[in-house]
Amino acid sequence: MYVRTLTLRDFRSWDQVDLELSPGRTVFLGANGNGKTNLVEAVGYLSTLGSHRVSSDTPLIRLGAQRSRIGATVVNAGRELRVDMELNQGSANRAQINRSPVRRTREILGILQTVLFAPEDLALVRGDPSERRRFLDELCTARLPRLAGVRSDYDRVLRQRSALLKTAGRQARSRSGQAAELSTLDVWDGHLATHGAELLAQRLRLVHDLYPHLEQSYRSIAPESRTASIRYRSGYLPPEYLDPARDPQPEDVEVLEAIIVSELAQARPKELERGVCLVGPHRDDLELMLGSAPAKGFASHGESWSFALALRLSAFELLRGMGTDPILMLDDVFAELDRRRRTALAAVAATAEQVLITAAVPEDVPAELEATPLRVETTGEADERTSHIADQVSPTTS
Ligand SMILES: Nc1ncnc2c1ncn2[C@@H]1O[C@H](COP(=O)(O)OP(=O)(O)O)[C@@H](O)[C@H]1O
Numbered sequence: 001m002y003v004r005t006l007t008l009r010d011f012r013s014w015d016q017v018d019l020e021l022s023p024g025r026t027v028f029l030g031a032n033g034n035g036k037t038n039l040v041e042a043v044g045y046l047s048t049l050g051s052h053r054v055s056s057d058t059p060l061i062r063l064g065a066q067r068s069r070i071g072a073t074v075v076n077a078g079r080e081l082r083v084d085m086e087l088n089q090g091s092a093n094r095a096q097i098n099r100s101p102v103r104r105t106r107e108i109l110g111i112l113q114t115v116l117f118a119p120e121d122l123a124l125v126r127g128d129p130s131e132r133r134r135f136l137d138e139l140c141t142a143r144l145p146r147l148a149g150v151r152s153d154y155d156r157v158l159r160q161r162s163a164l165l166k167t168a169g170r171q172a173r174s175r176s177g178q179a180a181e182l183s184t185l186d187v188w189d190g191h192l193a194t195h196g197a198e199l200l201a202q203r204l205r206l207v208h209d210l211y212p213h214l215e216q217s218y219r220s221i222a223p224e225s226r227t228a229s230i231r232y233r234s235g236y237l238p239p240e241y242l243d244p245a246r247d248p249q250p251e252d253v254e255v256l257e258a259i260i261v262s263e264l265a266q267a268r269p270k271e272l273e274r275g276v277c278l279v280g281p282h283r284d285d286l287e288l289m290l291g292s293a294p295a296k297g298f299a300s301h302g303e304s305w306s307f308a309l310a311l312r313l314s315a316f317e318l319l320r321g322m323g324t325d326p327i328l329m330l331d332d333v334f335a336e337l338d339r340r341r342r343t344a345l346a347a348v349a350a351t352a353e354q355v356l357i358t359a360a361v362p363e364d365v366p367a368e369l370e371a372t373p374l375r376v377e378t379t380g381e382a383d384e385r386t387s388h389i390a391d392q393v394s395p396t397t398s
């Protein structure tokens with residue numbers, strides 16, 4: 001697939017831009033702070049309903065504006081779809097597909113698929129488990145958009161159950177009536193297990209499908225290094241479920257649900273004592289291994305970068321295997337990579353249907369990619385600085 005037009009209104013440093021894009025490789029060139037990453041962040045938002053840089057939408061809305069608009073025309077196997085998002089300050093966001101409002105913004109998921117590799121990705125290797133859970137969940141959702149609903153149900157149940165654990169725990173300690181809370185808690189255990197098992201089953205399936213790609217991607221980037229592998233980590237699942245080579249079965253969901261219910265029952269006293277939910281996919285992690293050592297803590301800077309890149313490239317291969325190339329977005333990453341890793345990344349980028357690249361200078365981008373340059377500038381002072389696309393430096397065709 002590819003993005004044919006991108007329209008922004010009051011998104012970050014862009015007050016308005018209407019971009020025509022082609023398949024193939026485009027590089028946004030410009031000095032730091034000119035608004036290049038903001039462009040790929042906007043495209044990424046349409047594909048994940050979130051930013052890779054911030055967890056709330058407020059920073060995305062241009063300073064002084066009430067709302068932001070992001071729109072794109074997406075061409076997938078000759079078929080065009082228009083998708084629009086409106087991010088509102090202080091009220092719910094809204095979305096449209098082909099100019100018709102949809103009931104829930106998450107209905108747009110799946111129309112635009114992206115894989116973004118960015119400097120922030122070092123946190124995939126070195127950061128908290130939440131970074132890796134997000135990686136898994138975004139990729140699961142790209143494969144199966146209805147999982148967005150499961151994730152949001154799970155998050156809601158988790159919040160409500162955690163609040164209940166806190167009040168029930170307090171009451172247990174003060175020995176006042178707690179029977180009502182405890183039976184309500186049983187109901188929430190059931191909901192948590194139902195949604196949790198569905199999410200868990202998809203994550204396990206993803207790790208199973210991803211791990212051969214990951215191993216291969218890492219080898220192509222860092223052939224001299226030890227073998228990279230991934231494995232799902234969970235404190236409450238029997239070990240056989242964590243083996244990435246195990247073929248997921250359709251009946252897994254029910255089994256996982258039963259496991260969560262029984263583990264919740266066991267954990268109940270500790271949960272009441274601590275007031276937190278101790279069992280469920282929100283506690284899990286993706287283990288990244290180099291040889292027999294965990295990448296986190298053991299991998300060098302270069303190896304960590306290679307691992308992060310391998311995770312993104314394997315995500316790209318996996319989505320590509322579903323029939324259409326996701327849009328590959330490479331944010332300021334070539335300059336960070338040594339020659340071998342640049343070449344490996346360029347090899348994938350050369351075959352992707354559309355690649356959006358950001359770089360400070362053309363020399364940062366491998367020449368063999370023959371990327372079409374678009375120069376990004378800013379005008380204005382301080383908070384009023386506004387990004388623009390300058391005339392194309394030297395329009396090329398490929
Ligand atoms: N909500 C916002 N309103 C106005 N400007 C913003 C907003 N968020 C970020 N910016 C500006 O965007 C610029 C950074 O853009 P970015 O795309 O990250 O630059 P780069 O070209 O280095 O990738 C900064 O100048 C920052 O002040």
Ligand SMILES: [Mg+2]
Pocket residue numbers: 033036037038331332358
């Ligand atoms: Mg940038």
